[in-house]
Amino acid sequence: MNDQAGQGLYTPSLEHDACGIGFVANINGNRNHQTLSDALTMLENMEHRGGKGSSPKTGDGAGVLLQIPHAFFQQVMLDSGIELPEEGKYGVGMIFFPCDKQVRQQCRETILHFIKSLGFELLGYRPVPVNHDVPGPGALEVEPHIEQLFVQAVNPAWDSSVLERKLFVLRNAVTHAMNRDVKGGNEFYITSFSCRTIVYKGQLRTDQLREYYDDLQDERVTTALALVHSRFSTNTFPNWKLAQPFRYIAHNGEINTIRGNVNKMKSKEALFRSSYFTDQELELLLPITNPQFSDSANLDALVEMLVLSGRSLPHVLMMLVPEAWQDNKLMDPHRKAFYKYHASMMEPWDGPAALVFTDGNRIGATLDRNGLRPLRYCVTRSGRVIAASEAGALKIDAKDVLEKGRITPGKMLLVDLEKGRVFDDEKVKRSVYEGKPYYQWIVQQRTKLRLEPVPENFEEDFHTETLTKRQQA
Numbered sequence: 267m268n269d270q271a272g273q274g275l276y277t278p279s280l281e282h283d284a285c286g287i288g289f290v291a292n293i294n295g296n297r298n299h300q301t302l303s304d305a306l307t308m309l310e311n312m313e314h315r316g317g318k319g320s321s322p323k324t325g326d327g328a329g330v331l332l333q334i335p336h337a338f339f340q341q342v343m344l345d346s347g348i349e350l351p352e353e354g355k356y357g358v359g360m361i362f363f364p365c366d367k368q369v370r371q372q373c374r375e376t377i378l379h380f381i382k383s384l385g386f387e388l389l390g391y392r393p394v395p396v397n398h399d400v401p402g403p404g405a406l407e408v409e410p411h412i413e414q415l416f417v418q419a420v421n422p423a424w425d426s427s428v429l430e431r432k433l434f435v436l437r438n439a440v441t442h443a444m445n446r447d448v449k450g451g452n453e454f455y456i457t458s459f460s461c462r463t464i465v466y467k468g469q470l471r472t473d474q475l476r477e478y479y480d481d482l483q484d485e486r487v488t489t490a491l492a493l494v495h496s497r498f499s500t501n502t503f504p505n506w507k508l509a510q511p512f513r514y515i516a517h518n519g520e521i522n523t524i525r526g527n528v529n530k531m532k533s534k535e536a537l538f539r540s541s542y543f544t545d546q547e548l549e550l551l552l553p554i555t556n557p558q559f560s561d562s563a564n565l566d567a568l569v570e571m572l573v574l575s576g577r578s579l580p581h582v583l584m585m586l587v588p589e590a591w592q593d594n595k596l597m598d599p600h601r602k603a604f605y606k607y608h609a610s611m612m613e614p615w616d617g618p619a620a621l622v623f624t625d626g627n628r629i630g631a632t633l634d635r636n637g638l639r640p641l642r643y644c645v646t647r648s649g650r651v652i653a654a655s656e657a658g659a660l661k662i663d664a665k666d667v668l669e670k671g672r673i674t675p676g677k678m679l680l681v682d683l684e685k686g687r688v689f690d691d692e693k694v695k696r697s698v699y700e701g702k703p704y705y706q707w708i709v710q711q712r713t714k715l716r717l718e719p720v721p722e723n724f725e726e727d728f729h730t731e732t733l734t735k736r737q738q739a
Contacts, residue, residue, distance in 0.1 A: 286312030286496035288654030305492030324402030327497035327509030329467025332489035359459035362410035389416035462626030512566035519619035589676025604699035630680035637675025644670035
């Protein structure tokens with residue numbers, strides 16, 4: 267299927283959705299299975315925000331993102347005779363392989379080539395145990411073969427931040443090669459490839475996700491955070507790839523500016539330079555955005571690129587989904603300067619949209635400046651933060667509620683599990699813009715074209731014999 271061109275009267279650019287999103291996080295960073303279980307319960311309670319096909323058993327998509335359960339993977343891989351390195355020293359790829367065995371073998375060979383050429387060592391594959399009786403008939407027809415891939419760096423000096431960037435390069439290089447060189451390779455998809463997080467998702471109903479993946483039912487799978495998404499989309503064909511969460515975000519709404527965003531990113535990619543990536547790595551990464559992706563997938567891809575090239579996660583979300591700052595006379599001038607500075611390099615990815623996001627250590631939620639998607643949260647005395655598309659998605663004892671409210675237009679909430687703190691909009695954004703003199707940069711270096719002198723008109727003589735050549739040029 268060509269996602270870009272569509273089939274018949276179906277036009278991918280006209281897709282819309284009204285999904286369910288949310289997360290559960292332990293502020294102190296303690297990992298347990300209950301966090302995952304509660305997030306899945308929240309997801310199941312948002313079934314009304316999930317779409318279905320002509321068969322009620324076929325869902326539009328559901329998924330969960332969690333921290334890599336190191337102890338669990340260490341044990342199950344040891345049972346297969348593979349010893350994993352210490353936590354944070356290896357990457358796990360969650361892969362949707364094509365069902366055709368021959369194509370799958372070609373995919374493995376391509377993966378191995380890039381693993382070796384990009385400084386990694388293959389540790390092994392693990393078939394992901396799933397229940398094939400769970401998906402509806404529409405989803406079952408296009409069900410992928412799912413495996414986990416484990417790799418470690420040849421260079422032991424790579425810390426988790428470097429490893430995360432290198433895994434990003436590896437994933438993109440492999441994906442581009444599959445689409446370009448392997449016949450049937452467009453069915454290949456990596457849901458996540460990280461040393462911090464992993465994504466379990468599929469073209470499932472919300473109540474099918476836990477049943478489908480055996481790992482999600484295993485008490486040994488623990489996490490301090492879990493981010494969930496229930497997909498409700500119209501005018502779409504069945505597609506396991508488009509289920510969310512993606513690698514950094516889950517999104518409810520639509521990006522009305524998507525065509526311009528993707529087109530402008532194409533021109534920006536030609537100018538990419540980074541101290542975090544070599545020119546060769548940047549070449550392997552591109553393109554970052556793709557018209558064949560959904561609007562949410564393109565936003566996620568850009569969030570990932572900007573985070574891994576040195577910015578904090580809140581910084582990136584402020585860049586891409588700014589609040590209404592232009593005519594706000596009450597806004598801190600330094601905060602306004604941050605938005606004005608970044609407006610010169612990045613156009614807004616405007617909604618209406620609600621977003622939950624995480625990098626594996628921090629998790630949060632934000633609403634775009636339109637504010638037309640609901641997003642509620644509560645902080646408990648027992649040290650948890652729960653956020654969802656609506657109140658009541660997860661049952662909480664009223665006596666345990668320390669604070670509750672809703673994310674308002676353009677505002678953000680962040681939970682930092684490493685620091686054990688919850689940051690409101692003012693605190694999280696102040697921590698982003700206070701570190702750099704954006705106001706001084708704007709005053710000293712901004713050029714206003716309307717104040718520039720009007721260029722003088724001048725006539726240039728031309729020679730008749732070169733006229734045709736100049737016109738063609």
